Amino acid sequence: MSSIEERVKKIVVEQLGVKEDEVTQNASFVDDLGADSLDTVELVMALEEEFECEIPDEEAEKITTVQQAVDYIKAHVKA
Amino acid sequence: MSGNLQGEIALVTGASRGIGAAIARRLAEAGATVVGTATSEAGAAAIGRTLAPLGGHGRVLDVTDAAAVEALVEAVAKEFGAVSILVNNAGITRDQLLMRMKDEDWQAILDTNLSSVFRTSKAVLRGMMKARKGRIISIASVIGLTGNPGQANYAAAKAGIIAFSKSLAREIGSRGITVNVVAPGFIETDMTAALPQEQKDAMLGQIALGRLGQPDDIAQAVAFLASPAAAWITGETLHVNGGMYMP
Numbered sequence: 001m002s003s004i005e006e007r008v009k010k011i012v013v014e015q016l017g018v019k020e021d022e023v024t025q026n027a028s029f030v031d032d033l034g035a036d037s038l039d040t041v042e043l044v045m046a047l048e049e050e051f052e053c054e055i056p057d058e059e060a061e062k063i064t065t066v067q068q069a070v071d072y073i074k075a076h077v078k079a
Numbered sequence: 080m081s082g083n084l085q086g087e088i089a090l091v092t093g094a095s096r097g098i099g100a101a102i103a104r105r106l107a108e109a110g111a112t113v114v115g116t117a118t119s120e121a122g123a124a125a126i127g128r129t130l131a132p133l134g135g136h137g138r139v140l141d142v143t144d145a146a147a148v149e150a151l152v153e154a155v156a157k158e159f160g161a162v163s164i165l166v167n168n169a170g171i172t173r174d175q176l177l178m179r180m181k182d183e184d185w186q187a188i189l190d191t192n193l194s195s196v197f198r199t200s201k202a203v204l205r206g207m208m209k210a211r212k213g214r215i216i217s218i219a220s221v222i223g224l225t226g227n228p229g230q231a232n233y234a235a236a237k238a239g240i241i242a243f244s245k246s247l248a249r250e251i252g253s254r255g256i257t258v259n260v261v262a263p264g265f266i267e268t269d270m271t272a273a274l275p276q277e278q279k280d281a282m283l284g285q286i287a288l289g290r291l292g293q294p295d296d297i298a299q300a301v302a303f304l305a306s307p308a309a310a311w312i313t314g315e316t317l318h319v320n321g322g323m324y325m326p
Binding site (some may be wrong): 038042047 | 205209211250251253254
């Protein structure tokens, strides 16, 4: 079983079509990884599916970096 | 069965009669797995019987019920595959001069004819975004462009569909999903049969092609927009009205 960090990273790479080494902990989806607003919505959808959870819209808006995504999953999803 | 819609899953609302029934049949004939909806059990069963030879199905759906819309889209995805073609056809009329129009006449039309398009489109988007393809086709009306006395509610809802579709087309075009509208003119259906004869005659006089439209005239246009041939058409309104109105 890969770690939450690895799984989040893999999703970001797939969804945004970026290279793995670009996906650093503090990389911002929009500013660093070139995501547009629709990409970020899709990214949250993909995270919901991977971790079988539902991320409310007001929470989803706060997830703007790789680390924030990891933190959210750790706090809200049973591993 | 051969056709250019092989492998597609089509959801057609309001498919028990008229234009919706013709659309469901056309898409099924083109090879899509069609799920047609009706508000009543009897209507859904009738759709099922009609479409069965073409591999299609009937389901009950009240398009004003958001939870029911979501549940149906989910059930269809489980049973047949994610919806790849959505046809928003369900619609009603509550004609009344504005001075006599009740609040509920206004609300019912907006809810069934316009808000339903928002609900169904939103429900199918997740699957289409993932698939990176999809077709959303909504049935508006020439009345949404010309206006018509006694139909302020209907005209507003139908015009709303057109603007909604243009916005959504811009939102999701990058994901290979097209969003278009077919605006029928005067089609021979139960809905138009209810109109007074003099109004029918007056409308007929304005139709360049000199005849009323048949439900299949609309279904053919929808089948085209659903097909690979229409891949680069989005945000468009196709006017299928025999030359009654030319924007």
